[in-house]
Amino acid sequence: MTAIPLTHILVLSTLLFFIGVFGFLTRRNLIAMLMGLELMLNSVNINFIAFNKYLYPEQIEGLGFTIFIVAIAAAEAAVAIAIIINLFRTTHHIDAEQADSLKY
Amino acid sequence: MTDFLHLLHHELLLSLVIVCMLILKLADRGRSGSSWSNLLNVLLLINFAGGLLIEAEGSLFDGMFRSNALLHFEKNVLSLGLLLVGLLATPYLRNHKHSAEFHILIASTLLGMFFMLSAGHMLLFYVGLELATIPLAALAAFNLNRGESSEAGAKLILSSAFSSAFLLLGISFVYGTCGSLQFEQIALTVSGNPLQLLAFTLVFTGFAFKLSIVPFHFWTADVYQGAPIPVAAYLSVISKAAVTLVFISVLYSVFGALQATWTPYLLITALLTIITGNLFAMRQDNIKRFLAFSSIAQVGFILTGILGANVDSEGIVLYFLLIYLFSNLAAFGVAGLISAATGKESILDYRGLHASNPRLAWTLTIALFSLAGVPPTAGFFGKLFLLTSGASLGNYLFIGIAALNMVVSMYYYLRIVKAMFMETTAQPIGKIPTGVAPAIALALCIAGILVSGLSGSFYEHIHLLTLSY
Known part of the structure; x- marks a missing residue:
């Protein structure tokens, strides 16, 4: 049995990152944009863990960083969802196309 | 321990201070906003x-936390800025029922x-950067019953999280290669191998978003317009100054x-930032949008200073940031007073202000x-030093264009x-x-x-200070 090479994992995480970017840029629902963001952050987590495991197995810096990213992403999502709920209360929509009261 | x-x-x-604020808020519910x-x-x-x-020099936690006289000075400047914003925010918070939360959130971002x-x-x-941006989004959405404010908050948190993701991808490649x-x-x-260059580009993108460098500036004007004026002032001055200082230390x-x-990278983005900021500032009628684009143009000049990368550059940028803090807070302070008293935010409403x-x-x-x-004001020397620093590379065409843009910016500032x-x-x-309170803050700004x-x-x-570090 051979181990999965590092490049496979990096290809996976890069794909995941850009699927997240694509979702963020094309989705018009603010919650769906937030999901795209989570995908991007999780792909970075995969990167960190893969580098840590394959290249520097004697360290735990990458793993530690991942835990912080997960925690901060949760905080970010909490604040973002609170703001989106408040936006819905005042304007009755959460569509990025309609959130255009601030323009020129 | 004393260390x-x-x-x-x-x-x-x-x-x-933050814990004191929280306890006071819990213990005393009946207090009025003012x-x-x-x-x-x-x-x-x-x-x-x-x-x-106190001033001390050294590092803690295995080099994770560093401190020296220069960093203490920078932190003092930022604390002064927070105090000025707090004073200027009093008319806005007078009738707001969550005025304690405003201070708690804004102090957390400073931490x-x-x-x-x-x-x-x-x-x-990374943890500090997120602590400095997540509460700011809550602050931008602080006018809870106005849709515009929530929209500004949503735009700020989504775009800053998007930029953080790029920054993190860059950091992960830095980890992989270093x-x-x-x-x-x-x-x-x-060493500059291709993956490191990619990593650096991603980190640069993350910073460019936070500093609203063109072409990553689209959130700025919307957020400034929708956010309450004290928050816009804080975003444009203190948060920008802090990120600029970190940007310098990361680059250098x-x-x-x-x-x-x-x-x-810096040369092209500085040029684009100055020109775009100026062109858009000319056609704005809302004072907050106007100040947003003017602050974008100012960031372009700051980049010009960073570009020099010689022994004086860091001191020059720090000096300019200090002047910029006083000037921009005074401008936002006056705009905030007028907006809190009359609700007017259009430049056309400022006609005849001198008479009354x-x-x-x-x-x-x-x-x-x-x-x-x-010339008689500090801004002249700040700009002069920034351009001198940028000119030390010998790129006189670029400096000439930047200097011409200073003349263009004169037009829209003098229009007001x-x-x-x-x-x-x-x-x-x-x-x-x-x-x-606002009078004290404005007097301090003018004196500064x-x-x-x-x-x-x-x-x-x-x-x-900068020469010794």
């Missing part, structure tokens, strides 16, 4: 004064900036080996002159001065009560603009 207390004294004091503001402003004053007391400035490791830097996240280790191992010390790569409110009109004029860089002094309107703004322009000792002090 720990001395090196961390800014952060410990500010944490103590008495909250007064009480919490006293706490911010204690925070600023306490920060001045994040302190950790970010002192970071010697990517982890502390094997460490310690700033000193990274600086030793950066962590990625110093890649100077050949980042010089063209001569003091406010003169304050705004001095601030705008300083932002434009007219002309509206206030020379034009009249059928419904002028009436006499606006200033209040004690004039004194740092007329006396060289400010610059000497900063110059000597």
Whole structure:
């Protein structure tokens, strides 16, 4: 049995990152944009863990960083969802196309 | 133990202030908005004064946290800025039922900036950066019953999280290629192989978003317009100053080996930022959008200064940031007073302001002159030094274009001065009560603009501080 090479994992995480970017840029629902963001952050987590495991197995810096990213992403999502709920209360929509009261 | 207390004294004091605010808020529910503001402003004053007391040099937690006299000075400048914003926010918070939360959130962002400035490791830097931006989104959405404000908050948090993801991807590649996240280790191992260049580009993108460098500036004007004016002032001055200072240390010390790569990046983005900021500032009618684009143009000039990358550059940028803090806070302060009293935010409403409110009109004029860089004010010397620093690379065409843009910026800054002094309107703004706290803050800002322009000792002090680190 051979181990999965590092490049496979990096290809996976890069794909995941850009699927997240694509979702963020094309989705018009603010919650769906937030999901795209989570995908991007999780792909970075995969990167960190893969580098840590394959290249520097004697360290735990990458793993530690991942835990912080997960925690901060949760905080970010909490604040973002609170703001989106408040936006819905005042304007009755959460569509990025309609959130255009601030323009020129 | 004393070492720990001395090196961390800014952060410990500010944490103590935040905890005090939380306890006060829980213990006393009946207080009115204005008495909250007064009480919490006293706490911010204690925070600023306490920060001045101790200076220590060294590092903690295995080099993760660094501190020295220069960092202490930068933190003092930011604390002063927070105090000024707190004072200027009093008329806005007078009738707001969550005025204590406003101060708690804004003080937490400052704590994040302190950790970010002192970071010697990517982890502390990232955590500080997020602590400095997540509460800001909540603050931008602080007018809870106005859709615009929530929209500004949503735009700020989504775009800042998007930029953080790019920054993190860059950091993960830095980790992969360097094997460490310690700033000193990274600086030793950066060699400029293709993956490192990609990593650096991603980190640069993350910073560009936070600093609203063109082409990553689209969120800026929307967020400034929708956010309450004190928050817009804080975003444009203090949060920008903190990120700029970290950006300098990341460019110069962590990625110093890649100077050949980042010089063209900075050159192109600086040019684009100055020109775009100027062109869009000309056609704005809303004072907040106008100040947003003017602050984008100012960031372009700051980049010009960073570009120099010689021994003086860091001191020059720090000096300019200090002047910019005073000038922009004075401009936002006047706009905030007028908006809190009358709700008017259009430049056309400022016509005839000199007749009814001569003091406010003169304050705004001095601030705008300083932002434009007219000689008697400090802004002139700030801009002059920035351009001199940029010119040390010998790229005179670029510096010429930047200097011409200073002339263009004169047009839109003086447009407001002309509206206030020379034009009249059928419904002028009436006499606006200033209040004690905003008056003190505006007086401090004007004193700062004039004194740092007329006396060289400010610059000497900063110059000597940066030379020794």
